Amino acid sequence: MLQFDLLKTDPSSHARRGTLTLNHGVVQTPIFMPVGTYGTVKGVMPRSLEEMGAQIILGNTFHLWMRPGQEVMKSFGGLHGFEKWDKPILTDSGGFQVWSLGAMRKITEEGVHFQSPVNGDKLFMSPEVSMQIQTVLNSDIVMQLDECTPYETNGKKTTEAEARKSMEMSRRWAKRSQEEFARLENPNALFGIVQGGMFKHLREESLQGLLELDFPGYAVGGVSVGEPKDEMLDIMQHTPHLLPANKPRYLMGVGTPEDLVQGVADGVDMFDCVMPTRNARNGTIFTRYGDLKIRNARHKTDHQPFDTTCTCHACAGKSGVSWDDGGRDGFSRAYQHHLDRCGEMLGPMLTTIHNLHYYLNLMQEVRQSLEAGTFSQFRAQFKSDRARGV
Template sequence: MLQFELLKTDDAQGDYAGSHARRGRLTLNHGVVETPIFMPVGTYGTVKGVLPRSLEEMGAQIILGNTFHLWMRPGQDVMASFGGLHQFEKWSRPILTDSGGFQVWSLGEMRRITEEGVHFASPVNGDKLFMSPEVSMQIQTLLNSDIAMQLDECTPYETKGHITTEREARQSMEMSLRWATRSRDEFQRLQNPNALFGIVQGGMFENLREESLEQLVAMDFPGYAIGGVSVGEPKDEMLRIMAHTPHKLPAHKPRYLMGVGTPEDLVEGVAQGVDMFDCVMPTRNARNGTLFTRFGDLKIRNARHKTDHQPLDPSCTCHACAGASGVAWADGGRDGFSRAYQHHLDRCGEMLGPMLASIHNLHYYLNLMREVREALDGGRFGEFVRQFKADRARGV
């Protein structure tokens, strides 16, 4: 089941006049999702270092699972014994699963793509495996994800220094369209009660994007994603496709930009009409010592933080900064941690360091989307974007 309500469109004036930003509500089998929304990535059935309860406390409404990796481990038999991913990972709210296409693409020389599907060696044990649109739909049906994705071929920007040509991008896009039909047909044959999204491909070529979009819309998917961005292309190329494609998708269906990106990318994506985002950046950067704050990015490994008593972000109410509730303890202390402590944890390799950093970064992303929704509700999106950019440029 999927229902999408378009609640409000942006009426920004001045610099942001003509923005495609919109406010929506997505109803799925496991709950309601207010959009625009950021979806934390839980590759192996867990958002790294973060308890499901903590995700709920920080406002996560929907998370991702990875079809390819869950197929590898723990495998279909285990997933079937739990009735799907929700019960296995103890997450009661909606889940979106990707199709495995991106992971297959990232295997490089370990895989061979044919019209039928993808032959590859398991990165876990070397077994010879085969992923097809039908197999992807069967796995995602077993996972019982609220939103499944068609199997597509992720068109690379370049391979070994060779930038993908329009002819190569067309061949890839057209095969993804044929796989979209097969994915839809198998999804229906399995009588999957959830929703299946089509994925717009076409590389960096607007004409191919439009062809892909038109044919996918004719297939009448419940929702649509923009794939094949953030795959190594220059930033200006990604922004060009982001500006071209989302607002051309049907207004009465949800729009998902896959694998993007920085806080600035999310705000720009909203302005271009995107409803849903995901990216590993909040947790991956956290594990590498980079924290996102209202006032720019903070590198916690820098020596200047060794004696700094400030929280990561004085405006943040996450557990790492000031406690999820922002309430002081009875003795007057705060349930937050200093930059000096976070620096110390990182330098010592203590696991609490990336855990707190992940909580903070995810909270920042989810709170950013909450503020975007509030700005759209109040007709203040243009004003919000101007203040967001000024704050981020200020620096920490």
Template sequence: MLEFDLLATEGHARRGRLRLNHGVVETPIFMPVGTYGTVKGVSARSLHEMGAQIILGNTFHLWMRPGLDVMQQFGGLHRFEGWHKPILTDSGGFQVWSLGEMRKISEEGVKFASPVNGDRLFLTPEVSMQIQTVLDSDIVMQFDECTPYETKGHITTEAEARKSMELSLRWARRCQAEFARLENRNALFGIVQGGMFENLREASLEALVEMNFPGYAVGGVSVGEPKDEMLRIMAHTPHRLPAHKPRYLMGVGTPEDLVEGVAQGVDMFDCVMPTRNARNGHLFTRFGDLRLRNARYKTDERPIDPTCRCMACAGEPGTGVGAVSRAYLHHLDRCGEMLGPMLTTIHNLHYYLNLMQEVRDALDAGRFEAFRAQFKADRAVGLQT
């Protein structure tokens, strides 16, 4: 099931509401990434408390471990990980792309060796739909080929991007057929490909719209291309997708990318950046980024961000649990204590989710452009000090 209501617009920016089998999602939204059935170091309760509405699972990795027999025993991913809100699963296409020379792509699918035990495996559009049906994800992504920006220093040509895009379209039709055969009652999204070529993006988009998917994603960005190239495609494609269906920009990105993506008509985002960066001491704040491993923070008594209300920055008033300082987090990082990345991950995710809440509030009030300008000013001031 998928129902999408468009509640407000300002330019290309949209405020919406997405109803799925496991709950309602207010958009625009950021979706934390849970590769192995967990957002690293963060409990389902913490995700709920910080305002997460929908999270991701990784089809490829869950197929490898724990495997479909375990998923079937639990009736899907929701019960297995104790998260009973919506889940989106990717198709496995990006992970196959990241295997590089370890995989062989054909019309039928992709052959590769399991990175877990070396078994020879064959992932096809049909198999991807079968895995995601067992996972019972609310949003299922079509199996596609993620078109690279470059390979071994060779920048992908228009002819190469077209060949890849057309293969993804053929796979999209096979995904639809298998999804229907399996009688999956969730929602299948098509993925617009075409590399850095606007004409290919438009051809992909038009063909997918004819297939009448419940929602659409823009894939093949943030895969090594220069930032201005990514922004060019982000400005070109999302607002051309059907207005009455949700739009998802895959794998993007920085806080600035999210706000710019909303301005270009995107409803849904995901990225490993807030969690991965947190584990490496790179924290996001309203006034710029903080590199926790810098020696200047060894004695810094301030919280990560004094305007933030996450557990790390504000504690839990009335419980005897207070905020933690930058100095304390710097110490935890230096000592390799697991509490450090847990707290920094909570902060970064809270920042991203709160940013999306502020975007939704601005759209509700008809002041998104004013919010966008203030957001840029605040972040710029921090980065200069």
């Protein structure tokens, strides 16, 4: 089941406000989706995710296939019951993870032969196998198996001919994914993925082929795979608004706060990225006024929270009141610096909570500005604030 309702559009850009109804609930768009690769968003309890405003999270087909495996998932009725998350879930097809195995995999028309990175077993992933695994996972949004077109191969930029070959196979795999999805009578929604590398005309050809299959939703894949930032932004500005206006649009694996706001302006409804959680574990904190490196010595005696405007548990504590509004219950930068230096588990837990809260709150502010008709003013203020620095 999928129903997408377009509520409002922004006259100054391609930005849009909508709602996405899925089998496990309603999602307000534009939305950021926290990544829970192995069935958990690292270091964060499901209750905390709900409290910070997460509406939909990701799981990864490839990794959950490796561990714990389909039989365990079947016994729990799918991923929702296994990880105790009752809101919507989107699962990646496993294509990116198979692509990232490099020399450990061999791609053919039928699918991908590879060695398990867990125990070395010889395995095979095809569009049909991916659909079978995702049906067991019972994810609300299922992604077609695609080949992620690399930006470079062996140090050389992917040629147009190579990108075309990859895109055309992904298009054929889209049809096979759709046919298997239907055969399995999966009650959820299957998205097609636009490929084509950095070649705009190939992106358009890919989309045209997918439109003929009439998917319930569409994604832009093959970005943030090593290309220069200006080329990624070029594809972001070219492709999303070409996708059907009456269906959800998903930009896969992107990115920074600036990328999200730009992506919304380019017509994107859904985002995911490991950046807020991965950077949190490495001591990089996203704030309204730029990025903060908590490992820097200057924070050793700083009594301020990460972000004086933030109401997350790390910054505002139990009160839920920001520092700027008189709250003093949150954890200081000095304490967070201390936790990081000592390798204490609480450190990355709190930084992860903050970064995810920041991303989710940013998207809430984007939605509010779209509702109020002030998105262009919001973008200008956002850029000014982020450039100010912490």
